Amino acid sequence: MIKFFLMVNKQGQTRLSKYYEHVEINKRILLETEVIKSCLSRANEQCSFIEYKDFKLIYRQYAALFIVVGVNDTENEMAIYEFIHNFVEVLDEYFSRVSELDIMFNLDKVYIILDEMVLNGCIVETNRARILAPLLILDKMSES
């Protein structure tokens, strides 16, 4: 089960955070700083899976942004690794070459996409067209 999904940039600023299990707000900040610290300290050749307390962290770096997913023991790390890339590809298609600024200024849309893909810690949809369909309808509605 996915415990949390974070997008943090190199300076440690959280760009997106979704927790699938309740965590106190002050603990969240602590968690995010520690997580980003352990991810930043890894060199490029090191593997993308870290053990942190009782989670496993799977991270991928895209330019200056780290996407970190915390899972519990039962998940297949490599599947989650693939999932992160899938997520980024979806974002890429929606925003046409997504950048950090796109994510920052359209945070609600990114949340919608994430909610389409992950429900309560489980992956539900991975097909790009199906994920973006409701969002495109929403955009059309708000334009008209």
Next chain:
Amino acid sequence: MVVPSLKLQDLIEEIRGAKTQAQEREVIQRECAHIRASFRDGDPLQRHRQLAKLLYVHMLGYPAHFGQMECLKLIASPRFIDKRVGYLGAMLLLDERQDAHLLITNSIKNDLSQGIQAVQGLALCTLSAMGSAEMCRDLATEVERLLLGPSPYVRKKAVLTAVHMIRKVPELSDIFLPVCAKLLHERHHGVLLGTITLITELCERSPAALEHFQKVVPQLVRIFRTLVTTGHTTEHSISGVSDPFLQVQILRLLRILGRNHEESSESMNDLLAQVATNTDTSRNSGSAVLFETVLTIMDIRSAAGLRVLAVNILGRFLLNSDKNIRYVALTSLLRLVQSDHSAVQRHRPTVVECLREPDASLSRRALELSLALVNNSNVRAMIQELQGFLEFCPLDLRADCASGILLAAERFAPTKRWHIDTILRVLTTAGAHVRDDAVANLTQLIGGAQELHAYSVRRLYNALAQDISQQPLVQVAAWCIGEYGDLLLEGSCEETEPLQVEEEEVLALLERVLQSHMSLPATRGYALTALMKLSTRLRGDNKAAILEKMPLVERGGPQVDEEAKESKEAAPVSTDPQASKLLDLLDLLDGTSGDAQQPPPLDPSPEGTLIHLLDLPCAPPALAPIPNLKVFEREGLQLNLSFVRPPGTPALLLITVTATNASEGDVTHFVCQAAVPKSFQLQLQAPSGDTVPAQGGLPMTQLLRILNPNKAPLRLKLRLTYNHFGQSVQEIFEVNNLPVETWQ
């Protein structure tokens, strides 16, 4: 001045523009105030904007609980855009612990029953994220209805909401169980994925469900096959593998179903073999599927050939250049090493290679696996490798590595000598990280190996001569030298080079250990014991020299400090209570200055105290004795003063106050206080007691110390309080007729 409220984008811009934390906080607080105001009386149409801003702020870590009621209002509104933000807010801000969350139940119910897919989707999403047990119970029937509804979009969400509900309220699994079989016929991958998750959850929760679903294993196998073989449907394929996520989920479910169940395992065997051989592992997605396959093979009752295949796949993973793959391979091998030891042994060389990884996670895994792979035949080679690793490994792994090596050595040591060598090497490389009982173990081991005494003491001596900083090593070496010092000095030993060691060298080495500030107290203890033992075992003429060395720095140093500390503590304690009461006495003494001044410093300077205190026990009363003085008598109670001027310190006067009681009744609660003029320094020590027994019983004594640096004429005032014959008495008087010798 009212600053107009910002749009979300502008707010983000401003926060980005803030250069310091304080500035950012300021912007956010200003904005929160706006948001609060607009919630109270702002335009309802703009409310969703305000809440969106609030959610952004919440993500940055600032409190946002005042937005909870707004979420409820927005959810209840008919507009989609309001609902969207409201539900998002509910997911982020509300949870079971807040009281407000129950209020959403009704809104969710309404939203679930109306036909608009998007809205239903939102409601389901929120319900699955933060639904509490009561909410789940209320809404279970709604969700079940939606499971069978027409739209796959809603269905896939409903399925996962059902998963959440089962997690919260396990009894609801009865409702959802029958639906699963129907859902398995789905073609839509999203729903299928959700269904598999649901079934997985059900099986994990209850063994009855597990049995029920074991019947559907053939169906799952069929689904899997269609998935893999119907060409590359580009819809769900990721780098050439069609829907790896679904494949992984099915494999996981198969694993749970096949565990400990022969029949299911058999039906899966073919499929697993096929997947294991045919999956394309050039990309990560393929490797993910393969990894899951291997895990499944290992967990179910699979054929032996299949298991060997799985281990080989893992071995192949180990050689892969991608770090991630190597990591998962090492993790799985660790899980397997208990059950399939011989199969894993085949890959031992590769595992040992991985020890040299610069990556910490990988080397940790490799270390654990290597330690698990050590057995009788490969112990020498393995320990050699591990010791090489110990020298270069990162600090946090050292303790584990060291204790692992020691344990393995204990279990598999081929010869005692090798064992001792190994432990010695570990102690020299990583002595500080070794567990405490290693020293005890080693000493016992050496003690037991009689034929190796000479050898071990020689090696330890050499090691110690080079380096005295590793505490466990020093302790063991010291012990050994003490026990077998005679063997060391004998000169010849066939297993090491002949070494001529003189007694003085040994003693010098032990002395170095004692005096080094790196040595712990325990180590010094060992060294001292060793010296004592050596004094009996070595030749006699050195005895005197050794005995001279005995009262060494260790005992002397701390003791001096302790004495000084005790006296310093005693001194202020005894004088502080006196200070206040003496104030009035002093006013009378110093007639000239009437204002309440601080009593003369009753804590004399520390250095002065030290010297005087240390003199105290040894210096006997010397020189011409000054005559005693009787200063007080009343009803049988008599007070005498005796004076001593220690020879070394001209300014010091010691007065002993002796109280004797010749009367019929006891004197109790006797307190004597004294005051001197300002130029003097007075110190009262604790009295011997506060009771003077009747009829010439044991007198009470109290010592007064007076420092008189200016050699001024001494004046002394005494104040007595006591109980005698049932009455409390207080007396204040000045001591007259003080002999001149007391102050000159």
